[in-house]
């Protein structure tokens with residue numbers, strides 16, 4: 285495959301989101317044949333099963349972008365020890381109608397950054413549960429539970445020197461994971 289398109293799903297809509305910054309910084313650690321594209325999930329309607337037969341244009345767009353990607357990268361904050369509602373809403377939309385879900389089989393990585401010391405560990409575990417049900421092969425190791433600290437990001441937005449080696453090793457494993465599983 286000449287290029288791997290990676291659909292990035294960020295679980296925060298906040299303008300100055302640390303998770304969004306992490307998404308941008310992680311992309312810089314990938315090889316040139318990996319192209320990262322963030323999916324818009326903030327304009328999706330609230331999921332309502334009544335609308336399934338006639339999915340909104342934003343939902344059709346989301347599903348088509350997922351289907352055309354070779355890999356998924358979820359980067360999410362933890363809200364009240366789980367994933368944010370906006371992320372669950374997007375996952376539910378693209379999982380329906382029954383038998384026509386878009387996530388199936390796409391190799392995924394899970395990351396998150398939090399101001400708290402547990403670094404999104406609970407949210408990531410909940411997300412892994414959902415992805416397992418959806419038949420999404422999700423990289424198990426290394427796990428990365430990132431806490432916001434001075435120097436996490438360098439001036440240019442890349443990962444700061446103190447975390448660089450670990451986050452590079454995470455990305456190297458993720459790249460192998462996608463290459464191995466991408467159809």
Ligand SMILES: Cc1cc2nc3c(=O)[nH]c(=O)nc-3n(C[C@H](O)[C@H](O)[C@H](O)COP(=O)(O)O)c2cc1C
Pocket residue numbers: 296297298300301302303304361362363364365366397398399400401402403404
């Ligand atoms: C509704 C809400 C619930 C939160 N719950 C948690 C939590 O359970 N664990 C945690 O570590 N941080 C929690 N936080 C703090 C987030 O880690 C922090 O706001 C973080 O910056 C959000 O990610 P973002 O910068 O990408 O928007 C919560 C924040 C909000 C707004």
